[in-house]
Amino acid sequence: xxxxxxxxxxxxxxxxxxxxxxxxxxxxxxxxxxxxxxxxxxxxxxxxxxxxxxxxxxxxxxxxxxxxxxxxxxxxxxxxxxxxxxxxxxxxxxxxxxxxxxxxxxxxxxxxxxxxxxxxxxxxxxxxxxxxxxxxxxxxxxxxxxxxxxxxxxxxxxxxxxxxxxxxxxxxxxxxxxxxxxxxxxxxxxxxxxxxxxxxxxxxxxxxxxxxxxxxxxxxxx
Amino acid sequence: xxxxxxxxxxxxxxxxxxxxxxxxxxxxxxxxxxxxxxxxxxxxxxxxxxxxxxxxxxxxxxxxxxxxxxxxxxxxxxxxxxxxxxxxxxxxxxxxxxxxxxxxxxxxxxxxxxxxxxxxxxxxxxxxxxxxxxxxxxxxxxxxxxxxxxxxxxxxxxxxxxxxxxxxxxxxxxxxxxxxxxxxxxxxxxx
Numbered sequence: 001x002x003x004x005x006x007x008x009x010x011x012x013x014x015x016x017x018x019x020x021x022x023x024x025x026x027x028x029x030x031x032x033x034x035x036x037x038x039x040x041x042x043x044x045x046x047x048x049x050x051x052x053x054x055x056x057x058x059x060x061x062x063x064x065x066x067x068x069x070x071x072x073x074x075x076x077x078x079x080x081x082x083x084x085x086x087x088x089x090x091x092x093x094x095x096x097x098x099x100x101x102x103x104x105x106x107x108x109x110x111x112x113x114x115x116x117x118x119x120x121x122x123x124x125x126x127x128x129x130x131x132x133x134x135x136x137x138x139x140x141x142x143x144x145x146x147x148x149x150x151x152x153x154x155x156x157x158x159x160x161x162x163x164x165x166x167x168x169x170x171x172x173x174x175x176x177x178x179x180x181x182x183x184x185x186x187x188x189x190x191x192x193x194x195x196x197x198x199x200x201x202x203x204x205x206x207x208x209x210x211x212x213x214x215x216x217x218x219x220x221x222x
Numbered sequence: 223x224x225x226x227x228x229x230x231x232x233x234x235x236x237x238x239x240x241x242x243x244x245x246x247x248x249x250x251x252x253x254x255x256x257x258x259x260x261x262x263x264x265x266x267x268x269x270x271x272x273x274x275x276x277x278x279x280x281x282x283x284x285x286x287x288x289x290x291x292x293x294x295x296x297x298x299x300x301x302x303x304x305x306x307x308x309x310x311x312x313x314x315x316x317x318x319x320x321x322x323x324x325x326x327x328x329x330x331x332x333x334x335x336x337x338x339x340x341x342x343x344x345x346x347x348x349x350x351x352x353x354x355x356x357x358x359x360x361x362x363x364x365x366x367x368x369x370x371x372x373x374x375x376x377x378x379x380x381x382x383x384x385x386x387x388x389x390x391x392x393x394x395x396x397x398x399x400x401x402x403x404x405x406x407x408x409x410x411x412x413x
Binding site: 089 | 272275276277278279291293295296297298299300301302303304308312313315316317318339355
């Protein structure tokens with residue numbers, strides 16, 4: 001009677017519901033991203049050429065850090081309130097539940113960053129012709145960041161105030177995405193090879209991180 | 223009413239850190255039976271239940287649980303913003319159950335609390351909501367960690383009735399308890 005997708009759909013809606021019910025916490029990564037990016041022009045002074053050159057890198061750094069801001073509670077809450085036990089008893093692999101939950105978290109907290117990126121590019125003096133590419137790049141990169149951050153969050157689920165631990169675990173995995181992402185945004189070619197490598201790094205995160213999350217959560221339950 | 227065994231273990235052992243909680247625990251629970259676990263705080267009742275539920279990997283011994291499991295742990299499983307109605311709807315959706323949620327809410331005395339978020343519920347109301355999950359899907363094995371904690375007299379009677387009815391249908395129950403319990407156990411194990 002139960003389709004294989006039913007538990008995943010339920011987990012997805014529950015994660016979305018929890019995020020919305022959580023109030024302004026949802027907007028924290030977007031606020032962090034926008035705040036960091038708007039402080040940069042102020043601190044750089046009036047040299048617009050330097051600002052435009054540094055802008056893509058600044059946005060990547062802000063995106064990487066913004067993705068970590070709300071990671072801590074992603075699985076910790078489930079571990080504390082007993083929901084993770086209920087998932088663990090079911091037949092659906094925890095890796096799939098983790099994938100769905102992380103994806104829902106990205107939709108709520110990560111997608112706004114992708115939408116914000118071109119507007120912040122405007123503030124930082126990035127040329128308008130680069131905006132579509134920048135949005136796609138920051139969207140793809142953000143997805144990878146959220147999944148590696150989710151992996152860190154699953155390992156640190158049982159740790160109180162595990163935010164620093166999550167960052168330490170996740171940041172090394174951010175490196176390929178950050179390198180290819182920055183190169184993609186700054187490249188002068190229409191469809192640079194770095195874009196494929198950026199997409200590949202995101203696909204790698206989507207394919208591998210859920211299994212790591214599943215194994216880490218299984219350890220956390222036991 | 224007893225028949226084939228739903229839970230069979232032999233030589234089960236568990237450790238917490240470098241301390242041995244229990245060794246060589248053998249226990250069999252047949253259909254229609256209630257097994258109570260007793261023991262001091264920290265003696266390993268929760269660990270044994272989590273082993274039976276498959277939440278903890280087995281380090282020593284053998285374990286066979288024949289059938290799906292309903293789990294009630296210390297934490298009730300409600301999300302902070304979830305109302306009892308939403309909680310039951312969520313798990314009904316996850317398990318593909320088409321049980322009438324309103325009827326479950328009535329049966330567990332949650333009508334007035336049905337739309338109150340979990341943070342505003344009493345511990346007993348959260349516990350009743352957690353038991354409401356058991357009505358969503360028929361699963362033979364019920365594993366209950368201190369099921370009567372936080373429940374008022376009516377709640378305890380209600381849950382004891384549900385447990386008896388479950389056993390009469392051929393289910394099996396393993397529950398950890400302290401002190402006087404309203405259940406008539408077929409087996410008792412002291413850890």
